[in-house]
Amino acid sequence: MNILILGSGGREHAFTLKLNESSKINQLFVAPGNAGTAKIATNININPTDFKSVKDVVLEHKIGMVVVGPEAPLVAGVHDFFLADQELKNIPVIGPKKDGALLEGSKDFSKQFMQKHGVPTAQYKSFTKDNLADGFAFLETLTAPYVLKADGLAAGKGVLILNSLDEAKAELEDMVTNQKFGEASATVVIEEFLKGIELSVFVLTDGKNYKILPSAKDYKRIGEGDTGLNTGGMGAISPVPFADEAFLNKVEELVVKPTIDGLQKDGIDYKGFIFIGLMNDNGNPSVVEYNVRMGDPETEVVLPRIESDLFDLFDGVAHQTLHEKSFSVINKTATTVMLVSGGYPEAYQKAKEITGFEKVEESIVFHAGTTIQDDKVITNGGRVMAITSLGNTIEEALEKSYNSIDKIHFDKMNFRKDIGFDLV
Secondary structure: OEEEEEEOOHHHHHHHHHHOOOOOOOOEEEEEOOOOHHHHOEEOOOOOOOHHHHHHHHHHOOEEEEEEOOHHHHHHOHHHHHHOOOOOOOOOEEOOOHHHHHHHHOHHHHHHHHHHOOOOEOOEEEEOHHHHHHHHHHHHHOOOOEEEEEOOOOOOOOEEEEOOHHHHHHHHHHHHHOOOOHHHHOOEEEEOOOOOEEEEEEEEEOOOOEEEOOOEEEOOEEEOOOEEEEOOOOEEEEOOOOOOHHHHHHHHHHHHHHHHHHHHHOOOOOOEEEEEEEEEEOOEEEEEEEEOOOOOOOHHHHHHHEOOOHHHHHHHHHOOOHHHOOOOEOOOEEEEEEEEOOOOOOOOOOOOEOEOHHHOOOOEEEEOOEEEEOOEEEEOOOEEEEEEEEEOOHHHHHHHHHHHHOOOEOOOOEOOOOOOOOOO
């Protein structure tokens, strides 16, 4: 079978590498891909939300399955597009349809879903410019810090955590009245601040059956000690040491099962990944958010620990036979450290030549924001590469990642030197 992966980041390079291990795949195509996917698959330079171009690629290359990496094509309805097209309707898409993608596409929808199906989460209310005064009044009932979330997709930038009530009111007004995050913040969810330690649990489901993938913890802030601006993620660790069997059993009973059952009760036929962002508050899980795809850079620590054939699992999702598929995980720790462009997450320059990565031997180099120009690999994004290592301990894996980073260079390269600092 020929497979098409939509996306261009480290997550998609990780999918490509893992699927490349399967003996059941003929050719892999990635759209648009990066310099890393170009080494092991065929890159096709189209936008994943341009569904007509996606269709042309699928028909031209006799694609038998489409794996959707990022959230934008899912929220825009790529799966529905396939089902509505006579030439595409029998080609499986790994990723939910538009109704399921609302779990990420609308914070208000996802909070209503959690409340309806008894999934533990923070108290909340939603507001628009039409009831701004009610929003101010609700903020006054809360204690700092105040959490404001743009309802729609805002490229990971739509969540504000503020310590001042006056600042929270000003930001709420800016979001709903001045559309600080565009259409995404026409509605804003205000919720109580959840205390605890954050982690993520990933689920692959065929709509009825599910597999719980390894847990992971990522590090969002640009600065060491979790300071500075939020990013798409500066590194990740899997498994999470405090997510022991007892805690993960609670997650399954209190979060995963009600989520899968709730989707079925609501008539949402969900095939794909559910990323569950959790807070561990003294051993009790509470859901911060759902995403409808794998995280990045979490994918770069989760997939290297999975021993099973990823295509076989996707085939189970497509044909609702996931319960029949074997699933095993290696008992090692994976760590990844993200190399980013100087200036990121604010303004940064592209087209910096990257050298030394081909000398890395004890880590996996996942390309993210890279491309090829004049036979050279150059930077093409804020987050450039994820350097993943496996070890018996967090310390051992991190030492390998940092040793590997010593060999890599590009102008103004930046990375956090303290990934996993709170876990060791």
